[in-house]
Amino acid sequence: MAPKIKDVAKYAGVSVTTVSRVLNGEKYVKDDLKARVQKAIDDLGYSPSHIARSLVRRKTNLIGVIVPDVTSSFYSTILSTIEKTASLNDYNLLVCNIIEDTDKELKYLQVFKEMRVDGIIIMHEKINEEIREMIMKLGIPIIFSSVKPKDQPFISVIIDDYSAAYDATRHLIDLGHSRIGFIGGDMNDVTSGQNRYFGFVHALSDFGIEQVEAHIKFGDYKTRSGYDMMKEILACRTRPTAVFAVSDDMAVGAMNCISDYGLSVPGDISVIGFDGSQLTEQVRPRLSSMEQPILEMGKITVLKLLDLISGNNATLKDDVILKHMLVIRDSCKKYVNREDQT
Amino acid sequence: MAPKIKDVAKYAGVSVTTVSRVLNGEKYVKDDLKARVQKAIDDLGYSPSHIARSLVRRKTNLIGVIVPDVTSSFYSTILSTIEKTASLNDYNLLVCNIIEDTDKELKYLQVFKEMRVDGIIIMHEKINEEIREMIMKLGIPIIFSSVKPKDQPFISVIIDDYSAAYDATRHLIDLGHSRIGFIGGDMNDVTSGQNRYFGFVHALSDFGIEQVEAHIKFGDYKTRSGYDMMKEILACRTRPTAVFAVSDDMAVGAMNCISDYGLSVPGDISVIGFDGSQLTEQVRPRLSSMEQPILEMGKITVLKLLDLISGNNATLKDDVILKHMLVIRDSCKKYVNREDQT
DNA sequence: CTGAAAGCGCTTACAG
DNA sequence: CTGAAAGCGCTTACAG
Missing domain, CATH: 3.40.50.2300 (Response regulator)
Known part of the structure; x- marks a missing residue:
């Protein structure tokens, strides 16, 4: 059994109170006592029970x-x-x-x-x-x-997820894109679902760009769903020239889908992600992303x-x-x- | 303050022992008492302190x-x-x-x-x-x-890391490769460093394939080092036609390096990884890997x-x-x- | 079947 | 500066 404070006290010939005091670095302990206690602690290999401490400290x-x-x-x-x-x-x-x-x-x-x-x-x-x-x-x-x-x-x-999504969309617009697809999150999520969606939508309307419903899909933030949603988007008659996915994982899925269908990123379709995860540097082409700190x-x-x-x-x-x-x-x-x- | 077992006991009009017993699902508690205690627990929103329990149970x-x-x-x-x-x-x-x-x-x-x-x-x-x-x-x-x-x-x-590495190398050999590079781990690591290295080396020698020192590098299992080591390998006069990296992360780094240098995977160089992480499916081309379960x-x-x-x-x-x-x-x-x- | 009491391993007033 | 005692919130013999 691991030694307890009582063992230390006995070994050092002091009270448990004193041991507790040196344990907690309190002053008002004479140097010689402190030294004896310290020696006892070392000799016995004692370490206080966090459990017991938590109980009394309520922390x-x-x-x-x-x-x-x-x-x-x-x-x-x-x-x-x-x-x-x-x-x-x-x-x-x-x-x-x-x-x-x-x-x-x-x-x-x-x-x-x-x-x-x-x-x-x-x-x-x-x-x-x-x-x-x-x-x-x-x-x-x-x-x-x-x-x-x-x-x-x-x-x-x-x-500010709304502004971040707005700015990401804006980046694509600034690059001259006007057919922009979107792979969103769960619209039950305010932050990463709604806010990012509305940032996207409002950027489009602010710049007079048409919103194509068939190019707007919603996934679950994971690579797989980015892939699947992109697949649906690619099935449309007209294809977007750029896509904004609200997670890097989905963006990577989208990139993979595009390349599996024989198209090129960014040659045929530009892709921008969201989050700034390390995946952005692990894929080719390296993924542009609206990064969170x-x-x-x-x-x-x-x-x-x-x-x-x-x-x-x-x-x-x-x-x-x-x-x-x-x-x-x-x-x-x-x-x-x-x-x-x- | 959260209610304690004493509060429950008082509320139910029983002893703490009895409360403890119903808490721990012991038998030997009369149904009516049990019901009263349960009601008290519910009414008070009581939940036992894991801290206190840990202390006495020593678990x-x-x-x-x-x-x-x-x-x-x-x-x-x-x-x-x-x-x-x-x-x-x-x-x-x-x-x-x-x-x-x-x-x-x-x-x-x-x-x-x-x-x-x-x-x-x-x-x-x-x-x-x-x-x-x-x-x-x-x-x-x-x-x-x-x-x-x-x-x-x-x-x-x-x-069995040795056999796994042996089999991974064997796969490349079976594909007809005879100039095979290797990006290993830390040779201070027995499992993922030495064992995998020796698996590689012995597979080569068993099949009479020459070991090219310049094609053998060691990284730290991460993408970045896979990239850097591959860069060194590519700097050699003769290039390998296949590379085995002992982690998927390093393999992906190697793939990226190869592609950044204008070469193709697997067209110019085949790459096999190790681990079976989800990265294998997130990159293109999808990474073959010696997978751990x-x-x-x-x-x-x-x-x-x-x-x-x-x-x-x-x-x-x-x-x-x-x-x-x-x-x-x-x-x-x-x-x-x-x-x-x- | 039920409860009073001791004890888990500590800290903290309180008294000296 | 030091220690005896109470208490943190439980469980577990022990007795009935």
Whole structure:
């Protein structure tokens, strides 16, 4: 059995109170006692039970994290920076991977409650009434990262998805494209579904560009659905000359589809993605993308949560809006009218 | 403040012992009492403190996981299946992301100790003396997943990396290639460095194929290094007609390099990867790969660990060796002698 | 079938 | 500066 504080006290010939004091770096311990205790700790290889400490301190230094899909390039990256920031601040992560599974999510929230985690980070916006209620009842500080669920009082760290989508579309327009396809997300998602869609639509209308319904599809953010949606778009009589997909994964799927159908990116169709995941550099042509500041987003999410936990309520009610950034790579080119060419 | 067991007892008019009993589903509680307690629990919205329970039960249902890099396609996939299996068995994951940072790893092992995790999963094999000692002293059940550190008494769930690499090389040989490049891992890693390298080398020699030193490079398993190593290989006077990279990420880097240099995969150079990550399907051409059974590996790792935790020591000393599997996609083709062609 | 009491391994007033 | 004692929120013999 691992030694306990009592063993250390006995070994050092002091009270457990004194041992506790040197453990917690309190002053008011004479140097010689402190030294004896330290020696006892070293000799016995003692380390305090976090469990027991948590119980009395009413603080676990645990953060529960709900990720929609760790295998996604975007989420794994934001998770890695969340982990890093948490670790730097002596917090540990209880990671829960949810793949659109409300029951599992409820179960995990229950676990978070029983574990008495100090805070929670959620990275999806499919918050139904049941989950919403659960969260409210929990009474645990919570922050949403990269999303902002509809009509919820929760704090988010996000970008302005509407403007980001607008700017991405604008980029294609600036390149001379006027037949622009769109592969959106789930329209039940406000942040990554609706906002990005409306950014796209409004950019089109602001520049007097016609919206072709058949060129507008909605996927689930993953590569596979980007592929499938692109396939449907390519089946149309007239094809778009550019496509905007609201996730890099879908954009890559779209690129693959285009190339599997014997067309070229960006020769025949330009493609722009969204997120700024590492996939953008792993594919050829390298994918232009409207990037989220992923590392900063994860970091700020944790810092903000730690603020909430320590009760810094000043101005904490506000969302943090980070800046998006267009990163141009090789998947988009200027539109050239083929007929003019000949 | 959240209600405690005492509050429930008072509300229901019974002792805390009785409440505890219905909480733990013990028999020997009269139905009417049980009903009253259940009602009290529901009315008060009570849920037991996992912290307090852990303290007395000496069991936390926590598994500490050390991942070398969650943003890697391979590790995020194995992590997701580990999480799934753990969750199904009512275990939770404390996730630690290590990027070759011994200090952080030691710190985390210390945290695992203080947290009194029930078990540990480690997914890298860079176990130096310090870490080894730490692990031994911990006295916590531990399993290595996908790797087997050199000269350590720890149990691993792995494939036969030597044979897998041999078979991957053999595939290229069967396709008629005789100038075969190799992008290996860290030769300090027995599993993914040495074993794969020797599998490659022995396949060559078994088939009487010359080993060209200039075509043999070593990276760090990531896309970037696959790119850089391929660049060095391409700088040689004679180029290989096929390349085997010991991770899919590096293989993709190699493919990208080849294509950036105006050559084609598999037209000019065939490429085969290793792991079977989802990247294989996300790139074009789709990457042939010597695949590890990732999902099974993660699952078995957890189940084996749970066995260890519950003290099933029978035959537990043995590693689990899973089967590798060659998955042929579009990145390799039969070698055709250009001179014969003309 | 039920409850009072001890104990899990710590921290924290309180008293000296 | 130091220690005895209470308490964190549970479970588990033990007794009845």
